[in-house]
């Protein structure tokens with residue numbers, strides 16, 4: 001009934017969808033097996049994509065030929081570029097999305113991808129021969145052969161849902177848990193752990209009083225994630241902000257003795273930076289209120305996502321607390337919040353390609369690796385899908401560098417340091433974040449996507465044009481002077497000192513108060529030049545003019561460190577022979593099997609003197 005596939009992807013969440021699309025677009029025959037075809041690319045929690053550091057990841061996926069950015073753009077309810085008051089390394093795109101349409105668009109995209117077949121079923125075990133995966137077995141007893149498998153089981157492995165004192169098996173509300181895989185992998189010697197996450201209640205938007213809340217609109221000129229020409233949003237929906245208060249907190253506290261978190265029934269660690277409301281009240285007892293974002297779930301539904309109110313308290317406590325929030329006095333609840341515990345596999349068991357070290361041709365991506373978030377999952381799926389294809393076709397593996405992408409930082413952190421609590425991306429995790437901006441992901445990464453075959457010649461040409469055109473604008477600004485009498489009025493209005501002599505445009509633009517758009521009015525020649533180019537090209541030029549010297553310094557640091565990153569270590573290097581290494585370093589190096597000296601230096605417990613020993617010995 002089934003042919004032998006190049007790649008089987010298990011799970012159609014954010015990781016699985018990107019993995020299947022990437023492998024198929026590269027030419028692999030792909031079977032996407034998922035427990036429920038109706039929930040392909042389901043957003044389990046917040047109907048939103050992007051945000052700080054996560055928005056940069058979505059742009060990186062897009063720049064290399066992935067789909068998440070395009071799907072997010074097609075289903076945007078509201079778009080905001082966060083952190084615009086900070087430097088460009090912090091600018092982060094975020095979109096509120098239509099949950100249902102997001103899933104529909106992903107399914108459509110996959111159905112339109114030649115080489116992707118679908119099968120609705122639960123994979124219950126892997127077929128392994130000589131430490132290599134060669135197929136899967138499903139819950140209805142089907143065996144399907146393949147050359148590589150990407151596991152993207154998300155929160156489904158032995159998932160256990162908690163609401164107050166009630167608990168029941170499930171991978172997500174209304175969906176069955178997945179069993180069999182953890183048990184088999186443990187038997188094969190894999191280490192597994194337990195994590196937890198939670199989601200807030202959803203309410204009926206018709207029952208809310210928005211006049212008691214603050215409106216939060218999207219950007220007046222909204223942007224998008226994708227570098228392709230997906231149309232920009234012409235219409236956006238409003239979100240609202242309201243706050244909890246002491247009455248809400250007191251009511252929630254009444255449920256604490258039945259809370260699965262506080263009674264110890266939940267064993268797994270939850271996401272530190274996305275705590276439940278009960279956790280916030282407990283940990284920050286001095287805070288009189290917590291912010292609640294009231295977010296629509298779609299264009300054609302009145303359902304509202306109560307962001308900031310994630311909880312696993314009993315449903316009646318959730319309800320009694322909710323109706324004390326301003327604007328929620330008459331709220332009707334559609335679904336209660338809940339917490340979920342699930343199995344994950346410490347990601348130090350993977351190589352930087354996301355292939356497992358124990359079983360060859362087996363790749364893990366997404367929440368199964370201990371991460372949290374759609375963007376983190378999607379990016380891992382994308383890389384695992386590519387590497388599964390490359391492996392099957394005996395092609396060069398793809399390892400992303402920390403200095404070129406957040407995706408590289410994410411994977412290197414996971415594989416090198418591991419994680420025992422749900423890992424989410426932050427800008428602070430990237431030491432070279434000045435270079436890893438949302439505005440230049442296309443410049444950084446499209447050449448990689450192109451080399452792989454995921455980015456067309458035309459698309460790469462557009463990126464090259466953007467670079468050349470932005471450089472032309474910078475060059476013009478260095479050459480073209482500005483008349484001080486024309487500029488001084490404007491400078492005064494912008495709150496910066498007047499000129500005492502004529503200067504070049506570049507010099508005025510280096511001032512933080514002056515934007516490139518301000519100079520249009522006072523320099524007709526510059527205005528004429530800028531009119532030739534699109535918004536992103538002009539923005540790129542402005543960023544270069546204002547920050548190029550910082551970027552150059554950062555690049556110098558990267559170049560210096562690159563020497564360590566370029567020093568390859570044979571994955572089979574025998575550290576046990578090196579008695580001058582500390583015992584801890586020897587154990588960790590044997591476990592992690594770093595690919596480069598740079599990666600070795602980031603392993604906790606490997607000291608600078610261990611690195612010196614390695615430096616001498618790996619080149620022998």
Ligand SMILES: Cc1cc2nc3c(=O)[nH]c(=O)nc-3n(C[C@H](O)[C@H](O)[C@H](O)COP(=O)(O)OP(=O)(O)OC[C@H]3O[C@@H](n4cnc5c(N)ncnc54)[C@H](O)[C@@H]3O)c2cc1C
Pocket residue numbers: 010011012013014015016033034035036039040041042043044045046121122123124152153154155156157171172178179181197198199271274338339340365366367368371372373374377378424
């Ligand atoms: C209740 C809840 C709350 C969350 N809260 C947050 C939050 O606050 N912040 C945040 O960033 N993220 C949160 N998340 C996490 C976010 O949903 C995930 O990070 C993201 O969806 C992970 O993507 P994934 O592709 O790894 O897995 P998932 O999106 O979970 O998808 C897994 C897919 O695999 C399929 N599957 C699983 N096992 C099998 C099998 N054996 N055979 C066939 N198919 C299988 C499932 O049907 C599903 O399609 C939450 C998730 C849940 C469930």
